[in-house]
Amino acid sequence: MRNEERRRPKIVVMGGGTGLPVILRNLKDQDVDITAVVTVADDGGSSGIIRNYVNVVPPGDIRNVIVALSGLPKLELDLFQYRFDSKDQFFAGHAIGNLIIAALSEMRSGIFGAVQELSAIMKVDGHIYPAANEPLELNAEFSDGTTLTGESEITAAHKLIKHVWVTPSNKDGEEPEAVQEVIDAIMTADQIVLGPGSLFTSILPNLMIGNVGDALRRTPAEVIYICNIMTQKGETEKFTDADHVRVLNDHLQQNVINTVLVNTQKVPDEYIDYQRWNEMSRQVNHDFKGLREQGCRVVSADFLELRDNGAFHNGELVVNELMNLLGQVDSRNAEGR
Structure with missing residues (x-):
């Protein structure tokens, strides 16, 4: 009798900004079924300008995720990522991939099909x-x-954020909803990963979509939060790791985070170039008691990558730990059969 084909574990990664592609590039090398759920509430840079011109979902985060999971050769990817440096009033600063996504969105009457x-x-x-x-x-x-309204305006205000929510940019009075494919992915996942990324402007915009938040409260999957290494000016200054988790749980009105990945490696003094990385404030302090009080399993290890005078997550080390956690879930499921 032919053996039944093995089902690949399903991992959903949610977020935006520069942190999401770091995880996806390393996750792509694993034998898993990946779904990336990407924020559509960005309003800055080339994405914001295109959004204002043609009223489409800002394409920048989606472009970077496509490149992270693409199997095309480097030349094609470099072309897709190429950003014009001409003095032309319209094209200067725009990435070719953003223009392609905007064009397909108009052709297909929506970003999802595009x-x-x-x-x-x-x-x-x-x-x-x-x-x-x-x-x-x-x-x-x-x-x-x-x-305030607008991701860039909120960050630039440099004030303590109490609560965030999302609204459709071109409709009044209607609650935004994710398409059914997003909800199905959350409900059938083995593991859901939030971050790394800006807490209020990259991660929470996804979770504040009503049916997404509801699905996260109901999913049987393990929900893992990758806590930021550095606090962020205008968003999370003076936050501990427990504060990050508390904000997520409070917004979802339930202790949704099952496991949190915390970096314990110290960022060397004087290493960070705070002019170049002006959103970074200081290294996140630990509050393991506060995490445990929220029902979190804490995985603390060295997840640090120092490069270009900035502090970032080492995607390989993070994904190795995600695979270890996924293996523990598989083992428990096997024991229960």
Whole structure:
């Protein structure tokens, strides 16, 4: 009798910014079924300009995730990532990939179908799902009671954020929803990974979509948060690792985070170039008692990569730990059969 084909473990990675591709590039080498759920609430840089011109989902984060999971040769990827440096008023600063995503979004009447088609063209190994099929706006209430709309404006305010939520950028009074494929991926996952990335502007915009938050509260998958190494100016200054988790759980109105990955390797004094990496504030302090009080399993290890006078996650070390945690889930499931 022919052996039944082995089912590949399903991992959903959620976030945005520069942290998500770091994990995905290393995860691609593992024998897992990857789904990346990418924020659509960015309004800065080339993405923001294109969004204002043609009213499509900002493509920058999606472009970087496509490249991270693509099987195309380097030349094609370099072309897709190429950013114009001409003095032309429109093209200067735009990445070719952003323009392609914007064009396909218009052709296919939405970002979701466009990304699926482009993923096939780019030979993506895995699934890339925009968190919503329409552009969203990030809103924030600060501790002083004031509010702002727009990811870049919220970060630039440099005020303590109390709460964030998302609204459709081109509709009034309607709650944003993720497409069913996103919800199905969350509900059938073996492991869900949040981060690394900006807490309020890269991770929470995904979770604040109503049916996404509901799915995270109901999923049987292990939900893992990769805690940031450095606090972020204008977002998480003076935060401990427990504070990061507390914000996630409070926004989801439930202790959703099962496991948190915490870097314990010290960033050398005077290493960080704070002018170049002006969003970095200081290294995140540890509060293991506060994490345990929220029901978290804590995995603390050296996840640090020092490069270009900045502190980042070492994608290989993080993915190795994710695979170790996934193996523990597989072992428990096998024992239960």
